Amino acid sequence: MNFADRLFEAVREKGSVVVVGLDPRPELLPPSLSPAPDAGAEAVAKAFLAFNEAVIEAVAPYAVAVKPQVAFYEKLGPAGMETFARTCRAAAERGLLVIGDVKRGDIGSTAEAYADAWFGGPYACDAITLNPYLGADSLRPFVSRCEEGYGCFVLVRTSNPGAADLQDVRDARGRPLYLRTAEMLASLGGDCVGECGYSAVGAVVGATWPEQLAELRAA
Template structure:
């Protein structure tokens, strides 16, 4: 087994000098005209899906590869284009790995029994996706038996997991903040994650991490106290209105233990672009600004 995911994150954050993660979310309706025009037609007047998604993903990777340690492709944006989209997802993830980036595949899987085990092997074990994927996101609301197969495979292979504990979407509180047995549901989920993290018995941070949105307030401090051994994936900065102050509370006292994600804020810079090089440079500048914001949070903690 190679270096475990949590240790890879620590090493790459130190090497790149920041804890930023850039999402790869190819939404057709947001793409720059110059990118759409650069791809051949599919015969129906639309850009060829596989070429477009691949070109978009490679443009993002090229723009950020030397700036950030982690990228996070969102599978849904590729899946919507069917087999062509999934071929593009494979190409983009392989390209990101070739460029030395850690890849968190955002699929939010969550099921039970043999189904969950099959997902775990596919993405984290011996399946065809595993060589491209360093870490997977999980939805926990079917209970601990939906997480345990992933935890077993991740423990064997050294891959990472980010479980959705308290998410940044506006409707999250409808379920996640419900009170059950005297505490919110997200606290029960955090306890599940803590138990699995402790079971790994590794030094430093566990590979069993948590998604904790940057749009929260006191919850971030509460969850960090509950999960002292878990890496946090912190989305919500930028388009979702997340707060830098909340991001600070997701780091530990040494400014470690979290990676902060931005997708739309980096993928879709404002402006008119006349070439792909110009678009790529605008993405790069957006990524630089995002990295500076993330670093200001870590510096404030330390």
């Protein structure tokens, strides 16, 4: 089923639009799971998994998806990636969609390898975040997988102060780059529209900038 329809159905069934971030830090774990200060990566990765499983168990009735941020797992090396993989499986078993916040982006066969990693590969995400700087052909290897039910959320206008550096650069007609990115996605995602009317190719727009959000919704 189309990813947008899967998400739409989950929202309707659960009466919720909650997505729960899973960005664990050792120092923020509850005391019962807290690893020793000198714990190695394996022990921290195990603590992350126990924490994520408990969160997934607690939020499963109320949330539609979890969104693990891969950087916090990558930092722990292969053991952290094992925890990421198991977190994806635990979420799926509890009926939660998994949006992998990986912000990948590369060209040709490299993009295909990334898509293989995150869509139905070792890390079973339902959707991932992507970076558009390399252009439409760098996104196609991911977008082409939408027909298998996967989804893509592509950075358009991010929430950080530095987002303006490139994303707000205006062309000769006064239009900011993020609108160009949004148009590129609208074109790329046109074939991925589900029965719900939304596309499996979504845009990441930081709600810290309400004016840009309204502008992008209108575009």
